Amino acid sequence: MIISANSFSLDNPAHIASDIHVSALGFESRCLSLISKEAILAHEHLFLKFPTSDLFSYAENEVLANSTARPIFIDFPSSNFLSDLNTYLGNSDIKTVSIDISSMNRTMIAAVISSLARTTAKDKVTIIYVPAKYEKPVFDFSEIVAAGPVLPEFSGFDDESDLPGSVLMGLGFEYGVALGLINLIEPQNAICMYAEGHDTRYENSVKKANLEFRFPGTNASAIAYDLYNPALTYQYVSSTIRNLQPKYRVSLIPMGPKILSCLFTLASIDFFGKVTLWRVVRNPTARNSEEDGNAIALEIDTVRLASKAKLFAGLFSSA
Amino acid sequence: MTNGLFESFNARPVEPELVGKSFVYNSIFRKLTHNNNSIVIGPRGSGKTTYFKMLTLPALLSWKNPQRNKIISTIDYTAVYVPTDFSWFPDFRHPVGLELDPQLDNILSYARFRNGVLRRIISALDSASNTHLPAKSVMRKFQVDISASAMKELAESIARGWGIEPHFDGLGGIIEALNQRNRVIQRLLASAYYDPEKVSAKIADQSFLQDRIFDDLTSFADAFERTTNTSRQWAMCFDEVEIAPNSIKREIWASLRSFDQRFLVKLSASPYDDSLWSDSQPHQAMKGNDYEEIWTTLERKDVEDFSLKILAGICSDLKIPPQRRSALLGSSYYDDDFSISLSRINAGQTKNDRPASALTKNKTGFYYEKFSALERKDASFAKFLQRTKIDPDNFTDLTGNRRAFIRKFISSVVIRDAYLRERGKSRLPQLKSKKAIDRFFTGQKTIFTICEGNPRWLLVVLRPMLEAYVHSNVRRTETIPRELQAKSLEDGVSTLLSILSTISPDAKSGSKGPTLLEIIERTGDFFFEEVLGDTFVPEPILSFEVDADIDDRTLSYIGAALNQGAFMVVPNSRNPRTTEINNKRSLVGQRLRLSYYLAPRYRLPLVLGRSKKLSTILANKKNSSATEEQIMLDLFGDFE
Numbered sequence: 001m002i003i004s005a006n007s008f009s010l011d012n013p014a015h016i017a018s019d020i021h022v023s024a025l026g027f028e029s030r031c032l033s034l035i036s037k038e039a040i041l042a043h044e045h046l047f048l049k050f051p052t053s054d055l056f057s058y059a060e061n062e063v064l065a066n067s068t069a070r071p072i073f074i075d076f077p078s079s080n081f082l083s084d085l086n087t088y089l090g091n092s093d094i095k096t097v098s099i100d101i102s103s104m105n106r107t108m109i110a111a112v113i114s115s116l117a118r119t120t121a122k123d124k125v126t127i128i129y130v131p132a133k134y135e136k137p138v139f140d141f142s143e144i145v146a147a148g149p150v151l152p153e154f155s156g157f158d159d160e161s162d163l164p165g166s167v168l169m170g171l172g173f174e175y176g177v178a179l180g181l182i183n184l185i186e187p188q189n190a191i192c193m194y195a196e197g198h199d200t201r202y203e204n205s206v207k208k209a210n211l212e213f214r215f216p217g218t219n220a221s222a223i224a225y226d227l228y229n230p231a232l233t234y235q236y237v238s239s240t241i242r243n244l245q246p247k248y249r250v251s252l253i254p255m256g257p258k259i260l261s262c263l264f265t266l267a268s269i270d271f272f273g274k275v276t277l278w279r280v281v282r283n284p285t286a287r288n289s290e291e292d293g294n295a296i297a298l299e300i301d302t303v304r305l306a307s308k309a310k311l312f313a314g315l316f317s318s319a
Numbered sequence: 320m321t322n323g324l325f326e327s328f329n330a331r332p333v334e335p336e337l338v339g340k341s342f343v344y345n346s347i348f349r350k351l352t353h354n355n356n357s358i359v360i361g362p363r364g365s366g367k368t369t370y371f372k373m374l375t376l377p378a379l380l381s382w383k384n385p386q387r388n389k390i391i392s393t394i395d396y397t398a399v400y401v402p403t404d405f406s407w408f409p410d411f412r413h414p415v416g417l418e419l420d421p422q423l424d425n426i427l428s429y430a431r432f433r434n435g436v437l438r439r440i441i442s443a444l445d446s447a448s449n450t451h452l453p454a455k456s457v458m459r460k461f462q463v464d465i466s467a468s469a470m471k472e473l474a475e476s477i478a479r480g481w482g483i484e485p486h487f488d489g490l491g492g493i494i495e496a497l498n499q500r501n502r503v504i505q506r507l508l509a510s511a512y513y514d515p516e517k518v519s520a521k522i523a524d525q526s527f528l529q530d531r532i533f534d535d536l537t538s539f540a541d542a543f544e545r546t547t548n549t550s551r552q553w554a555m556c557f558d559e560v561e562i563a564p565n566s567i568k569r570e571i572w573a574s575l576r577s578f579d580q581r582f583l584v585k586l587s588a589s590p591y592d593d594s595l596w597s598d599s600q601p602h603q604a605m606k607g608n609d610y611e612e613i614w615t616t617l618e619r620k621d622v623e624d625f626s627l628k629i630l631a632g633i634c635s636d637l638k639i640p641p642q643r644r645s646a647l648l649g650s651s652y653y654d655d656d657f658s659i660s661l662s663r664i665n666a667g668q669t670k671n672d673r674p675a676s677a678l679t680k681n682k683t684g685f686y687y688e689k690f691s692a693l694e695r696k697d698a699s700f701a702k703f704l705q706r707t708k709i710d711p712d713n714f715t716d717l718t719g720n721r722r723a724f725i726r727k728f729i730s731s732v733v734i735r736d737a738y739l740r741e742r743g744k745s746r747l748p749q750l751k752s753k754k755a756i757d758r759f760f761t762g763q764k765t766i767f768t769i770c771e772g773n774p775r776w777l778l779v780v781l782r783p784m785l786e787a788y789v790h791s792n793v794r795r796t797e798t799i800p801r802e803l804q805a806k807s808l809e810d811g812v813s814t815l816l817s818i819l820s821t822i823s824p825d826a827k828s829g830s831k832g833p834t835l836l837e838i839i840e841r842t843g844d845f846f847f848e849e850v851l852g853d854t855f856v857p858e859p860i861l862s863f864e865v866d867a868d869i870d871d872r873t874l875s876y877i878g879a880a881l882n883q884g885a886f887m888v889v890p891n892s893r894n895p896r897t898t899e900i901n902n903k904r905s906l907v908g909q910r911l912r913l914s915y916y917l918a919p920r921y922r923l924p925l926v927l928g929r930s931k932k933l934s935t936i937l938a939n940k941k942n943s944s945a946t947e948e949q950i951m952l953d954l955f956g957d958f959e
Contacts, residue, residue: 077416107416140951141834143823149414152512157505160498161404161431162438164332175951179814180821183363188332216814217364217779219329279415283823316510 001238001266003299005231010293013039016126018098020088022112024105025065025073026050029057030130030291031103032064039128039295040098044070046088048108051075056288076108082151085111090119097122102130103289106254106261106279110150113265118153118313121306127298129259131227132289134199137209142174142282147181150279153315154265158273159249164188166248168240170256170264171222173205174282181253181280182218188248190220191240195227195257199292206256227257230298234263241271251276259296266300272311329775330368331402338372339381343628343774345621348373350613351585354395354552356575356604359587361615362884364775367587370615371556374398374585376446376461388457396552396583397461399443401436403559417512423519426528427508428564433532434501436555437481438494440539443553445490465547473546480538482527500527532570533578540581554583561589561882568592575604584610590888591878591906593825616887617772626767629777637789647785649798651762652733686729687711693736693855700735700855728857730924731850734759738851738922756812760919761804768925769808769915773884776916780811812920813954815885820954822879828871835876838937839885840950843913843921845936850923861928862889862912868934874906877933886911889927 008014010033021042024031027050034040045068052058065071074084089097089112097116101109116125149155165187171178171194182190192213194206207213213222225233237252244250252268252275254261268277330338342348351357351370359367372378375398379391412428413419448463448470465473471488478485478493483500485492503525511518522528536555544550557563557571574584606612617625634644690711694701704711709725717725737759760769770776784807788799820836833841842863849859865877880886889910915925 140948141820141836143834144821145823145826146415148412152414152417152509155412155414155505155509157509158502159505161435161501161505162498175954176817176820179817183818183821186329186331211810211813211817214783214810216783216810217775219332281415315506316513 001270001301001304002231002234003301005229005296005298007228007294007296008039010034010037010039010130010291010295013037013295014297015039015041016098016128016297017041018043018096018124018126019094020044020046020096021098021100022046022048022089023100024048024050024076024103024108025061026103027053027055027058027061027286028103028132028289029060030132030289031057031061032100033102033130033291034100034128034295035068036064040100042069042098044072044094046072046074048076048081048085048104048112049073055286076105082111082115085115086119089115092120094120095122096124096126098126098128100128100130101258101262102128102132102291104258106258107150109258109261110154110265110268110277110279113262113269114151114153114312117269117305117308119309121309122302125300125302125305127262127300129230129257129262129296129298130291131198131257131259131294131296133292134202135287135289136201137173137175137205138285138287140285142177142180144177144180144184144280145283146281147184147278150265150277153272153312154268154275154277156249156251156274156276157315159276161249163247163249165251166244167191167251167253168237168244168264169193169253170260171206171210172256173202173209174255175209176211177255177280177282178210178220179215179218182215182220185251187251188219190215190218192220192222193225193233193256193260194222195260196224197226197228198257225260227259228296230259230263230296233260234266237263237267238270241267241275245271245274249276250274251278253278253280255280262298269305269308272308273315329364330366330372333372335372335375335378335400336381338369339378340383341632342369342373342378342382342384343625343632344384344386345617345625347613347615347617349390350611352390352394353611354393354583356577356584356610357586357613358575358610359585359613359615360590361587362590362773362882364773364884365615366774367615368402368558369774371398371400371558371585371587374554374556375400375443376450376458379458379461380450391457396554397443397447398554398556398585399436399440401439401555401557403557403562404431404435412508414512419511420515420519423511423515423522425564425566426522427504427511429566430504430528431501431508432563432567433530433535434497434504436532437535438497440536440553441477441490441493441497444543448490463547469546473542476542476546477539480542481535482530504528533574536582537579540579550581552581552583554585557584557586559588560586561592572604575610577609589882591881593875593878622772623764623767625772626770626777629774630781633778633782633785637785639785639789647788647799648763648766648804649761649801651765652737652759686725687714689729689732689736693732693739696739697735697855699853700732703855703857730926731855731857731859734850734922734924735855756805756809756919757922758801758805759922760808761801765925766804766808769918771884771887771915773916776811776884779814780807783807783810808919812917815883815916816920816950816954819880819883819885820951822876822883824872824875824879828875830872832870832872833937835880836950838873838876839880839913839917841937841939842933843917843923845931845939846913846923846928847921849928859924859928860931861923861926862910862930863933863936864930865906865909865911866932866934867907868932869907869937873933873937877906877911881911885914885917887914889930 016039019042021040025047045065047065072088074081099112116122165185167182167185167187167190169178169181169190169192171192178192192210196203225236241250252264254264264277268275348370351359351374359370361367373382444463447461448465450462452459452462474489474493483493483496485496487495507518507521540553560568560571571584571586604610631644694704694711766780770780784799784803787803816836819839822835846859846861849856849861877886881888889912910930912927918925
């Protein structure tokens with residue numbers, strides 16, 4: 001699903017050209033850093049707009065968004081969010097798309113990628129992620145408010161419900177959440193993935209928040225992935241799902257860096273209907289995320305992506 | 320594919336054959352085997368799934384126990400094990416933030432549930448017809464002994480009754496058709512969010528989506544009787560009913576009132592389930608009349624025996640020879656004779672102490688040592704001894720009543736002596752962090768008591784400890800080092816608290832108030848003050864009564880804590896444990912205590928103690944200072 005991946009410095013950015021650039025509009029200061037650093041050359045800008053807020057950089061981001069070429073805004077959440085997204089991304093005149101997932105939430109990431117898979121084929125799709133600068137975690141409980149499939153098409157509707165569950169999960173530095181989820185779902189086994197290669201302070205925080213990766217009382221194991229090598233990580237995710245599938249119902253639970261959410265979403269498209277892509281809702285304390293000066297870009301295999309369109313059509317015609 | 324019970328912390332993925340091979344028999348299972356409807360109630364990890372799987376034919380076949388034949392001979396039914404699929408749970412099935420028409424949702428989720436049950440019936444029938452048992456076997460009665468043509472006829476008859484059209488003969492054809500149906504239902508569920516009208520129209524065309532499971536069961540029993548000319552009783556064993564959608568849950572509970580005499584219903588559930596309350600009252604099955612209620616909590620006298628068997632099972636897995644097992648964990652302060660010396664434990668001496676000292680041994684006995692030591696360092700205790708005319712120098716001539724009186728508070732004396740520093744200095748020298756668990760709580764009897772016979776807790780604490788021991792350089796003749804035992808307990812407690820920190824209250828119960836972990840922390844801290852506060856309290860408050868002043872949000876948290884085993888119901892004659900704890904308000908009036916599993920964190924004796932109103936405990940200013948940040952720092956440590 002991934003043709004190539006590379007990273008670049010925002011001080012000397014690659015110039016990514018597209019017909020439409022999709023990004024979130026929220027309060028994080030890294031939210032539009034690709035635009036402010038002039039890394040994006042797009043004819044149109046589609047902003048997935050979080051509710052107006054006076055937090056952190058929201059106001060500046062809004063000003064910047066309004067100054068871009070032909071800005072379009074879709075409110076999130078809203079009842080027409082998914083249909084509007086399909087309308088804009090399904091436009092057959094749009095051949096190239098760039099997507100900044102850095103400040104999107106997991107529903108947005110899944111919705112954008114799902115929309116691209118089910119609508120008109122594109123010539124080029126580039127996904128960009130700007131890692132956040134490390135900040136010490138906030139010391140609060142991470143109560144799980146809700147957990148479930150991120151969107152209906154990612155609900156694993158074609159899986160074998162008699163098989164035991166297996167979970168592939170991203171780890172963040174939210175205290176105890178991974179263990180809480182494993183306790184909630186009780187899968188037969190869980191593979192917990194944590195990011196390396198970015199900031200050792202972050203890596204240590206993740207380790208501490210997850211009981212040093214011991215997870216007593218569960219059949220869980222932890223494995224590292226290189227944040228800056230998403231192509232390799234995707235290979236791992238993909239081959240792990242392939243190996244697990246004959247024996248297990250596989251659920252993907254993206255936590256931690258958004259790049260893993262993106263990879264999990266791509267894998268859910270690749271194994272359409274056979275795996276469940278989850279979203280976990282908590283009530284975390286709002287915190288700013290500043291860009292750390294680098295970005296990672298992935299070029300997606302659009303032919304493969306487009307080949308999944310008929311599966312979407314099949315799902316919806318089955319109704 | 321799956322490991323045995325002693326390797327897996329959860330019986331859910333373990334195949335019934337393996338469950339049978341490593342099953343540890345106890346009185347709870349004995350009750351469950353009775354030929355009646357029953358409800359097994361217990362928190363997470365208390366063995367409900369294991370008990371239910373043990374009723375199945377493959378598990379009973381692989382079970383090795385001297386009592387096996389006697390027990391099996393009393394079972395008059397064929398069990399159908401029905402695990403509850405987590406994807407039936409509404410909160411997990413619905414895409415987050417999207418709403419589905421409730422009627423549509425009910426029809427489709429019920430259809431999934433029904434399909435799942437039907438598959439399990441076929442699976443049980445398949446198992447009974449493919450197992451060949453000698454004529455003299457006590458299990459012979461379970462075998463469905465019919466010819467291939469009769470089986471084909473039976474499968475056709477079942478399929479007709481269930482309204483399915485298999486593409487090939489036999490039970491395999493039914494399974495394939497049910498799988499196909501399941502996919503249709505799952506696809507309809509996924510599509511329903513985007514095009515509910517179209518899905519509604521489709522549902523109207525599919526008659527199987529309207530059928531009820533208990534009609535299917537009757538039709539199955541009819542088909543079986545017609546084809547085999549025999550009558551048989553079946554037990555539908557619904558596991559983990561609490562995670563099923565409400566409409567299904569209520570139907571299962573209602574079935575306990577008996578819907579067809581050829582079926583028994585057995586179900587397992589959490590101690591607290593708020594969703595059952597609203598409309599189950601008029602038709603609610605009655606305990607005693609309609610079903611037997613079985614709690615998974617072992618009687619205290621049975622805890623040690625059960626725990627020893629779990630320990631033996633793990634040891635056997637890890638190739639630790641039987642003769643080594645009895646000394647592995649060593650003596651503990653909680654042994655009845657309190658024979659072990661505090662100084663020896665704290666000095667790291669781990670060999671078994673000789674049980675010698677007793678109350679009657681003047682000036683050399685354990686009681687004398689503890690009472691004298693505490694009297695020296697604790698003025699309040701010295702006053703208490705004076706007031707009650709107890710003289711540690713003169714323990715030899717005590718009457719029976721007097722001994723009984725002293726025994727009431729010996730655990731408070733022991734724990735206070737262990738943690739109070741000499742008078743004049745600050746208290747609690749060892750308490751660098753609550754997380755750090757002291758050697759005081761190590762040793763076989765203490766660890767067994769702490770785990771309360773909960774198999775998952777025993778596995779969480781014992782297995783990593785024994786693995787580390789096996790792979791360490793410790794001489795095999797020695798007891799497992801106390802530090803290792805303490806670390807294992809520490810990990811177990813941290814794990815439970817981590818899980819509790821992620822539990823949210825009912826959405827309807829408000830958003831303001833302490834979190835579950837704060838409630839537990841305040842309660843534990845209150846008890847801590849009772850035991851180790853300024854004044855010696857012979858019988859400290861170590862339990863609480865849920866009173867009418869507790870708000871809904873806190874009640875919802877307490878229910879969740881009961882389901883996780885963090886709080887335990889205290890049974891007594893006035894207020895027995897009961898399935899009536901199925902809504903927030905029925906929690907009011909219940910007496911609960913902190914699980915002994917959490918006792919090491921708050922340095923509490925492993926006794927019940929007196930009780931106080933929970934609202935008073937939570938309002939206590941003295942112990943309400945622990946912030947989320949402090950608790951998190953204590954559990955996980957600082958980050959830099």
